[in-house]
Amino acid sequence: MGLDARVMPAAPSGRLRLAPEEHRRLSRNRRLRREVLGWAFLAPMFLCFVIFLVLPVLGTVWWSLRSGGLGGDTKFVGLKNFIDLPDIVGASAAVTNTLVFALISVPLILVGALAIALLLARIERGGSIYRFLIYFPVLVPGVVAALIWLFMTNVDFGLFNGVVRGLGGKPVVWLGADHALTVLAILDVWRNVGYWALFFVAAIIGLPKELYQAAELDGASAFARLRYLTLPLMRRIIFFAVVVATIWGLQVFDTALVLTSGGPGTATTTVIYRVWLYMFGATNKIGVASAISLVLIVTILLLTLVQMRLLRGRRGGD
DSSP states (O other): OOOOTTEEEEOTTSOEEEOHHHHHHHHHHHHHHHHHHHHHHHHHHHHHHIIIIIHHHHHHHHHHTEEEOSSSOEEEOTTHHHHTGGGSTTHHHHHHHHHHHHHHHHHHHHHHHHHHHHHHTTOOSSHHHHHHHHHHHHHSOHHHHHHHHHHHTOTTTOHHHHHHHHTTOOOOOTTSTTTHHHHHHHHHHHHHHHHHHHHHHHHHHTSOHHHHHHHHHTTOOHHHHIIIIIHHHTHHHHHHHHHHHHHHHTTOOHHHHHHTTTOSTTTTOOHHHHHHHHHHSOSSBHHHHHHHHHHHHHHHHHHHHHHHHHHOOOTTOO
């Protein structure tokens, strides 16, 4: 009886060897099984990506080209919703408020987070307690945080005016037209600074200690070590934080809804709040709301690309 074509004659050790063709076939099957297994593990993520991102974006594009309500008949209007955006009442105020909010909150969040992280990285005993206290506001939902600050900013019995009275000053209308947007930005700083502080702490702890030891032996001051070691080594991490914090800042909504309801007037009406009003507070504005959403998506994308261009280091340069 002849040997199977897939099996080579016995080696000197007495064991049968596979033919090269059979060996390649088994290798292909093994590689195919590994790829199928890998894609099977990735499938839930891609499914969520398609369901919660791709399909909503496509739906937004479709709605932006139509006029009508969410539950009623709609008709195709082409680019009319985009053309009419500059003339919509309150649109410019919403854009301005959102940009001012981001310009106030994002730098304060990142600078404050970096300062807190530098302090936390030096604490050896009880550091976990301080980190929890710093991170605790992050765990507070936006609605609850807005309710807390609603009481703190109350004109009659709020904590802030209690401090002002204790210092001999006059009560301040914190949620008035002059201060409401600033209060909203400070609330966002209070909520998010702990998140980025722990993010930076993890990065600082992972920096090479031998560089700091060498710099200290050379007589470099703490400021010099921060400027020439810490910040350059954390450039990409800081860049990531700037991009993400800016994206979050441009999407502020829940705290503006609960704390000020977009007021007084349009003092704290943000872009997302305006989208919400058109989507659920009007009967025929879903096309306008979708058009504003698409403009915001494109704006965030372009802003991210600009930040990547300005902040990224040269390849291999850090």
